[in-house]
Amino acid sequence: MSDTKNFMFLNRxxxxxxxxxxxxxxxxxxxxAFEQNVSLMFADDGVYELTKGQDTAGIGMxxxxxxxxxxxxxxVRHMYVDKASLEARGLTADDLVQVEWEDWETExxxxxxxxxxxxxxxxxxxxxxxxVFSF
Amino acid sequence: MRFSIQVNEGPYQHQASDSAYQFTKAAxxxxxxxxxxxxxxxxxxxxxxxxxxxxxDRNIVNNWVELAExxxxxxxxxxxxxxxxxxxxxxxxxxxxxxxxNIAPRFRISGLGQLxxxxxxxxxxxVFGD
Amino acid sequence: MSDLHTVNKSPFEKNSxxxxxxxxxxxxxxxxxxxxxxxxxxxxxxxxxxxxxVSDKKVYVLGPDYKARGLADDRIIDGVEVVxxxxxxxxxxxNDKVQAWV
Numbered sequence: 001m002s003d004t005k006n007f008m009f010l011n012r013x014x015x016x017x018x019x020x021x022x023x024x025x026x027x028x029x030x031x032x033a034f035e036q037n038v039s040l041m042f043a044d045d046g047v048y049e050l051t052k053g054q055d056t057a058g059i060g061m062x063x064x065x066x067x068x069x070x071x072x073x074x075x076v077r078h079m080y081v082d083k084a085s086l087e088a089r090g091l092t093a094d095d096l097v098q099v100e101w102e103d104w105e106t107e108x109x110x111x112x113x114x115x116x117x118x119x120x121x122x123x124x125x126x127x128x129x130x131x132v133f134s135f
Numbered sequence: 136m137r138f139s140i141q142v143n144e145g146p147y148q149h150q151a152s153d154s155a156y157q158f159t160k161a162a163x164x165x166x167x168x169x170x171x172x173x174x175x176x177x178x179x180x181x182x183x184x185x186x187x188x189x190x191x192d193r194n195i196v197n198n199w200v201e202l203a204e205x206x207x208x209x210x211x212x213x214x215x216x217x218x219x220x221x222x223x224x225x226x227x228x229x230x231x232x233x234x235x236x237n238i239a240p241r242f243r244i245s246g247l248g249q250l251x252x253x254x255x256x257x258x259x260x261x262v263f264g265d
Numbered sequence: 266m267s268d269l270h271t272v273n274k275s276p277f278e279k280n281s282x283x284x285x286x287x288x289x290x291x292x293x294x295x296x297x298x299x300x301x302x303x304x305x306x307x308x309x310x311x312x313x314x315x316x317x318x319v320s321d322k323k324v325y326v327l328g329p330d331y332k333a334r335g336l337a338d339d340r341i342i343d344g345v346e347v348v349x350x351x352x353x354x355x356x357x358x359x360n361d362k363v364q365a366w367v
Binding site for chain 3: 010012043044082084119122123124126127129130131132134135
């Protein structure tokens with residue numbers, strides 16, 4: 001059973017208030033080594049994980065948000081954000097970090113793999129994946 | 136079917152471990168194959184041998200140990216999450232200078248790659264969390 | 266091709282049920298278990314959510330969790346089917362994969 005699978009990491013929690021966001025990212029980083037197709041979906045409070053300008057100095061916790069910007073180096077080609085979740089939280093794509101991606105072999109590059117999608121598209125993307133990880 | 140389980144919460148605090156146990160037991164009784172049970176986040180706390188729950192209630196850790204004995208299950212506790220929460224086996228104690236271990240029998244500590252492998256090798260991954 | 270979506274939190278505690286129903290395709294199977302079973306009860310503020318889900322999805326409630334919480338069988342929303350753990354296992358097998366809405 002060594003076919004490549006489409007992995008979808010479903011992130012629905014805000015960062016820092018609980019550890020789920022960070023520990024889910026740790027799985028994504030490891031998954032890179034297994035050469036699967038890895039995508040991330042941010043919905044509900046998960047959209048907060050991608051906000052720009054996180055500064056944790058005052059709460060004494062490690063700021064792990066820079067890790068999101070490196071995901072292009074970890075075989076992640078898609079980071080989807082649920083539009084309705086963003087809007088309900090008064091946010092737009094401009095509030096979110098941009099993540100670059102480049103294919104070292106073909107030199108194809110994308111300025112930003114963070115993509116805002118509507119409910120129907122989210123449902124479709126989740127349904128099309130082979131495995132959904134929830135944290 | 137060949138399935139794997141992910142348990143994201145510790146014993147008693149949430150029903151996740153109980154639900155995962157009941158599901159796994161039912162599936163095994165039906166003749167399905169469990170590739171791995173992977174404990175992540177606070178789920179690693181299911182792997183301590185030091186619990187003393189009240190006698191008149193279920194013993195969650197023992198439930199997992201006995202199920203593992205009966206069906207030769209692979210119960211894996213994530214090393215990174217375990218280090219954060221203090222679940223320790225001999226190897227970890229030595230590597231990290233701890234003066235005690237507390238891992239339950241039949242559980243083993245290993246890397247997140249075990250979860251990824253389980254997802255690749257199984258036909259179904261069932262996640263229990265909060 | 267359909268997925269099994271599991272919802273284990275009360276609809277009054279978290280929005281997991283709401284998000285699950287919004288982000289699952291028609292034809293999906295939805296299993297309410299643990300505290301998620303409260304959504305299966307008639308007369309709640311979210312009854313319409315389940316009643317309309319039943320029209321294009323298959324909704325199940327885990328009997329043992331429902332019973333544990335003292336809820337009567339005759340108060341389950343029409344169209345919601347009761348299953349036990351063996352039934353939960355069958356649902357996992359019968360659907361393509363599981364999406365957990367925790």
